[in-house]
Amino acid sequence: MKRMMNMNRFINIRRIWAVASKEWLEIVRDRLFFALSFIVPVVLMLLFGFGLSFDVENLPFAIIDRDNSALSRDYAFQYINSRYFDFKGYAFDQRDLDPLLTDNKLRMFIVIPEHFQKQLLNGRPVTVQTHIDGTYPFRANTAKGYVSAINHSFSMSLMTGHFSKRYGLRPDNVQTILQPVKLGVRYLYNQSLNSIWSVAPKLIMAILLISPPFLTALGVVREKESGSIYNIYASTVSRLEFLIGKLSPYVLISSINAVLLFVFARFLYGAPFKGDLLFFALATVLYVICTTGIGLVVSVFAKTQVAAMIVSAIVTVVPAALYSGVIIPIPSLSEYAQVAAHLLPAMYYTQIVLGSFLKGVGLAALWPDVLILGIYAVILFLAGYLLFTKRPRA
Amino acid sequence: MNHSIPSVDHRVSVWCRKLYVLTIKEFLQLFRDIILMVFIVYAFTLDIYLAGSGVSLQLNQASTVVIDNDHSAASRELIHRFRPPYFHLDKEIASGRKGIAQLDKGDEMMVLDIPPRFQEKLLNGEQTTVQMQVDTTNTVLGLLATSYGENIVGRFGLEAGLSRAGLSSDVLNTAPNIVDAHRIWFNPNQQDSWFMSVTEMLTIISLFAILLPAAAMAREKEKGTVEQLLVSPLTPFQIMFPKVLAMTLVILAGTAVSLFGVLELIFHVPVQGSLALFFAVTTLYIFTSAGIGLFIATIARNLAQVGMLTILVFAPMIFLSGAWTPPEAMPVWMRFLMGLSPLHYFTDACLGILLKGAGMSIIWDSVAGIMVVGGAAFCLGLWRFTRQFD
Numbered sequence: 001m002k003r004m005m006n007m008n009r010f011i012n013i014r015r016i017w018a019v020a021s022k023e024w025l026e027i028v029r030d031r032l033f034f035a036l037s038f039i040v041p042v043v044l045m046l047l048f049g050f051g052l053s054f055d056v057e058n059l060p061f062a063i064i065d066r067d068n069s070a071l072s073r074d075y076a077f078q079y080i081n082s083r084y085f086d087f088k089g090y091a092f093d094q095r096d097l098d099p100l101l102t103d104n105k106l107r108m109f110i111v112i113p114e115h116f117q118k119q120l121l122n123g124r125p126v127t128v129q130t131h132i133d134g135t136y137p138f139r140a141n142t143a144k145g146y147v148s149a150i151n152h153s154f155s156m157s158l159m160t161g162h163f164s165k166r167y168g169l170r171p172d173n174v175q176t177i178l179q180p181v182k183l184g185v186r187y188l189y190n191q192s193l194n195s196i197w198s199v200a201p202k203l204i205m206a207i208l209l210i211s212p213p214f215l216t217a218l219g220v221v222r223e224k225e226s227g228s229i230y231n232i233y234a235s236t237v238s239r240l241e242f243l244i245g246k247l248s249p250y251v252l253i254s255s256i257n258a259v260l261l262f263v264f265a266r267f268l269y270g271a272p273f274k275g276d277l278l279f280f281a282l283a284t285v286l287y288v289i290c291t292t293g294i295g296l297v298v299s300v301f302a303k304t305q306v307a308a309m310i311v312s313a314i315v316t317v318v319p320a321a322l323y324s325g326v327i328i329p330i331p332s333l334s335e336y337a338q339v340a341a342h343l344l345p346a347m348y349y350t351q352i353v354l355g356s357f358l359k360g361v362g363l364a365a366l367w368p369d370v371l372i373l374g375i376y377a378v379i380l381f382l383a384g385y386l387l388f389t390k391r392p393r394a
Numbered sequence: 395m396n397h398s399i400p401s402v403d404h405r406v407s408v409w410c411r412k413l414y415v416l417t418i419k420e421f422l423q424l425f426r427d428i429i430l431m432v433f434i435v436y437a438f439t440l441d442i443y444l445a446g447s448g449v450s451l452q453l454n455q456a457s458t459v460v461i462d463n464d465h466s467a468a469s470r471e472l473i474h475r476f477r478p479p480y481f482h483l484d485k486e487i488a489s490g491r492k493g494i495a496q497l498d499k500g501d502e503m504m505v506l507d508i509p510p511r512f513q514e515k516l517l518n519g520e521q522t523t524v525q526m527q528v529d530t531t532n533t534v535l536g537l538l539a540t541s542y543g544e545n546i547v548g549r550f551g552l553e554a555g556l557s558r559a560g561l562s563s564d565v566l567n568t569a570p571n572i573v574d575a576h577r578i579w580f581n582p583n584q585q586d587s588w589f590m591s592v593t594e595m596l597t598i599i600s601l602f603a604i605l606l607p608a609a610a611m612a613r614e615k616e617k618g619t620v621e622q623l624l625v626s627p628l629t630p631f632q633i634m635f636p637k638v639l640a641m642t643l644v645i646l647a648g649t650a651v652s653l654f655g656v657l658e659l660i661f662h663v664p665v666q667g668s669l670a671l672f673f674a675v676t677t678l679y680i681f682t683s684a685g686i687g688l689f690i691a692t693i694a695r696n697l698a699q700v701g702m703l704t705i706l707v708f709a710p711m712i713f714l715s716g717a718w719t720p721p722e723a724m725p726v727w728m729r730f731l732m733g734l735s736p737l738h739y740f741t742d743a744c745l746g747i748l749l750k751g752a753g754m755s756i757i758w759d760s761v762a763g764i765m766v767v768g769g770a771a772f773c774l775g776l777w778r779f780t781r782q783f784d
Binding site: 219 | 427751
């Protein structure tokens with residue numbers, strides 16, 4: 001009996017339960033907060049899912065046609081008919097277009113030079129100037145790619161005609177001279193190049209990185225700021241019991257959110273899920289424990305709720321967007337950012353999410369990521385445990 | 395003894411003193427929260443530096459593995475054209491299955507597969523196909539890799555085909571084709587750091603502009619110190635305005651630090667437009683965004699609610715700012731929502747002033763947008779705030 005008591009000194013389930021249910025009641029009774037803790041992730045998922053698109057389409061553009069010939073109109077139609085570009089009209093003077101580019105009314109304009117048709121029919125190359133708004137570098141890049149693809153195919157058809165006339169060859173023979181090597185491209189994991197399929201699973205990762213630390217940090221610092229933490233300092237509840245009890249409601253809420261987000265990704269956005277559901281569920285809970293742990297560590301340092309909010313926003317939102325592989329794959333990051341990426345749990349969970357959704361791989365391929373998440377959770381809780389003290393300095 | 399009614403001068407000076415004293419109070423409260431101050435400094439310096447330096451949305455050394463089934467001079471020639479800055483040849487492997495496994499793990503981004511008898515077919519004038527497998531879990535980069543790959547292979551094929559036909563590549567100069575000439579405006583070398591650091595700065599400004607006043611107000615409520623303010627001879631405006639003023643000054647100082655210290659000094663962002671205009675627009679924006687914060691503070695009863703409501707407002711604002719997804723790529727109903735995000739106008743105006751050198755004649759519509767949307771939020775916030783005192 002006595003030995004039992006000794007064992008219970010460290011971890012007493014009933015005391016943990018007491019702390020957890022107190023916390024749970026506090027959360028539920030703050031009806032607005034309770035509602036928001038579910039509404040916020042769902043709203044984020046809807047907004048980002050429906051609107052976050054990296055497809056560069058409908059670029060507003062204009063054409064200055066200084067040649068105004070049959071061939072130049074034919075060339076212009078290659079752009080006008082493309083779904084990547086949104087034709088805003090012909091212009092005569094470049095000075096009219098410059099301010100429109102500055103004003104975001106146009107993203108691009110093309111200048112077809114004089115004698116365009118004459119030069120080409122005489123078998124001479126013609127330079128076509130494209131002016132692209134470079135404020136958003138990746139979109140400028142993509143637009144450049146479209147332009148050179150259109151120019152390439154237009155040149156090829158011109159040259160095929162030209163060479164077959166000049167050397168008396170059949171057009172398909174000319175083609176093997178001009179294009180003896182073809183490129184067969186296979187898009188893996190996302191064959192339709194449907195952006196939302198690749199974005200939706202990653203949103204689960206990003207939202208579960210942002211929302212749990214926020215909830216947790218607020219919950220713990222609230223007790224500090226309102227002074228109710230002195231009840232804990234004076235109670236028989238041990239540090240470990242307090243932390244476990246305090247955090248478990250937040251892990252629970254975030255896990256429910258994870259289910260909601262999964263349902264959205266799977267059924268609203270129709271992202272395919274090829275992996276093992278049980279494995280994914282367990283890995284997700286592990287990840288949620290990690291991100292809750294981030295909130296715990298933040299809350300140990302912050303004295304006011306304002307500080308807790310700012311710190312968790314900055315510590316999680318920026319990395320969630322930039323370093324977790326949502327926008328750019330990790331190998332493309334700079335060295336600094338790579339270090340930052342490897343320090344965060346998000347990157348490992350991204351592998352798990354993508355593996356489970358799009359690639360259909362399981363524990364066999366992903367065990368290192370799961371292991372790292374596990375280590376991460378232990379370190380965070382250890383740090384929280386060691387830094388949290390019931391004897392604060394005044 | 396003088397019992398006469400205080401002069402107008404006297405009333406104005408008392409009014410100003412009240413404002414002054416309360417503004418000082420707000421400053422003190424802010425500066426004494428050490429962790430908060432540390433993070434404000436961090437946000438305006440290191441955070442913007444990290445965002446600007448760490449990220450490249452361009453295809454940068456995409457790791458590529460090669461399956462060379464031909465091992466000929468021609469295949470080696472082609473493979474070696476996949477080189478930095480766009481591609482990085484990682485290694486050569488024997489089988490396609492192994493390549494897929496590497497893609498599965500996320501180690502590699504691309505597999506280039508050269509068929510057997512590649513050189514032989516080239517010399518015989520037969521068409522041959524090189525396979526490229528691209529990991530498109532990241533759509534943007536997947537498309538860029540494809541587009542660059544097509545360029546490389548097309549160029550290689552053209553040269554090989556011409557030389558087989560006994561023609562030098564000089565014939566291209568006497569053949570009708572279109573030569574690409576690009577002029578990339580406003581950012582000729584397409585430095586991602588310019589765009590990234592400016593947008594990050596605008597994001598940070600927005601975060602603080604909403605959160606700081608909201609939190610300051612809610613804290614007074616939660617701690618009960620608002621009761622003291624209520625019984626003091628202060629109008630609601632006098633209670634609210636110093637908060638907004640103090641926060642605005644702190645955020646403006648932070649903005650100046652990051653503009654001169656990080657953007658100009660480290661990333662060499664060429665500030666094209668008028669700095670006075672930039673700071674004027676920023677001040678206007680911070681002021682009007684504070685209205686959103688005050689509105690939040692009137693709904694929330696405690697700071698935790700403020701936090702959640704702020705995220706609920708702030709995240710859509712960033713998202714609808716047009717920095718990540720431009721209006722033309724949005725569904726139509728989203729475009730209407732964008733009109734409601736003051737950050738959208740602010741982003742347009744600031745990118746315009748800083749990178750494009752736009753003046754008031756071009757950004758006037760964005761400034762008007764900030765005034766209308768932000769002004770409406772500010773009035774709503776002030777109205778709800780005043781009502782609380784009745």
